[in-house]
Amino acid sequence: MSRADAAAAAMPEASQPIVRVTGLEKSFGPLKVLDGVSFSVMPGQMVAVVGRSGSGKSTMLRCLNGLEDIQGGTIEICGHQVGRPGSWNKAQLRSDVGMVFQSYNLFPHLTVERNITLALTLVQKKPRAEARQVALRVLDQVGLAEKAAAYPEQLSGGQQQRVAIARSLALSPQVMLFDEVTSALDPELTVEVLKVMEDLSKGGMTMILVTHEMGFARRVAHTVIFMHQGRVWETGPTAELFARPQTAEFQQFVGSVL
Numbered sequence: 001m002s003r004a005d006a007a008a009a010a011m012p013e014a015s016q017p018i019v020r021v022t023g024l025e026k027s028f029g030p031l032k033v034l035d036g037v038s039f040s041v042m043p044g045q046m047v048a049v050v051g052r053s054g055s056g057k058s059t060m061l062r063c064l065n066g067l068e069d070i071q072g073g074t075i076e077i078c079g080h081q082v083g084r085p086g087s088w089n090k091a092q093l094r095s096d097v098g099m100v101f102q103s104y105n106l107f108p109h110l111t112v113e114r115n116i117t118l119a120l121t122l123v124q125k126k127p128r129a130e131a132r133q134v135a136l137r138v139l140d141q142v143g144l145a146e147k148a149a150a151y152p153e154q155l156s157g158g159q160q161q162r163v164a165i166a167r168s169l170a171l172s173p174q175v176m177l178f179d180e181v182t183s184a185l186d187p188e189l190t191v192e193v194l195k196v197m198e199d200l201s202k203g204g205m206t207m208i209l210v211t212h213e214m215g216f217a218r219r220v221a222h223t224v225i226f227m228h229q230g231r232v233w234e235t236g237p238t239a240e241l242f243a244r245p246q247t248a249e250f251q252q253f254v255g256s257v258l
């Protein structure tokens with residue numbers, strides 16, 4: 001075996017996309033929302049999905065996590081063939097692909113720790129003590145170790161969103177999807193959530209985020225996907241894309257949000 005072959009064999013996953021979407025089509029009744037979306041994501045990449053309201057960003061993200069049925073194309077994510085009935089396991093997909101939404105969806109009657117351990121004990125059947133250890137580790141990761149015993153209403157919106165991220169991290173996802181997670185937050189709370197996301201990315205997490213935070217996308221994302229009318233209109237390495245926009249639509253979009 002040559003050295004190149006040996007190196008390739010030693011890290012096969014690094015050379016393969018962890019997300020591969022081809023020709024994705026999604027309609028709500030007569031309304032076609034995704035019209036042949038194709039892209040791929042390498043492990044460790046942060047991809048920011050941007051575009052005008054109604055361009056299909058959130059729908060695309062929901063399709064990746066099996067929350068929407070699809071009418072055409074293929075989605076392969078962490079080895080799951082999502083959207084093809086019978087070819088993926090919902091529980092395993094939920095563990096492998098974390099998703100964080102704009103609304104935190106925490107249980108108000110449970111402590112922060114219990115919000116996080118719930119899925120670990122119920123879905124992954126981990127013993128309570130082990131689940132607790134995981135909860136404390138992920139809370140530490142998002143800077144909230146001291147809030148384990150607090151209830152959601154005792155936390156700020158930014159802190160609640162960080163708990164939601166920790167809850168997702170607890171399941172050891174390979175890919176994380178973020179759907180406008182800072183849209184409901186004040187600017188200073190937005191900053192603390194974005195910092196957690198930036199740290200996750202620096203730690204090697206593969207992330208796809210739909211965001212209106214263009215400054216953040218521009219500074220931190222490796223790749224940007226600009227969606228327009230249900231299509232990937234323009235995409236590429238972030239710096240290159242912003243330096244040399246290829247389409248009038250992306251140029252206008254950037255001009256309108258920066």
Ligand SMILES: Nc1ncnc2c1ncn2[C@@H]1O[C@H](COP(=O)(O)OP(=O)(O)OP(=O)(O)O)[C@@H](O)[C@H]1O
Pocket residue numbers: 028031033051052053054055056057058059060
């Ligand atoms: N469950 C649904 N039923 C019917 N139409 C839907 C549904 N979800 C989304 N749509 C429509 O699909 C289109 C794309 O919506 P989507 O939320 O994906 O856009 P978006 O780019 O994420 O927009 P925004 O930035 O405003 O969140 C919109 O016209 C929306 O009204």
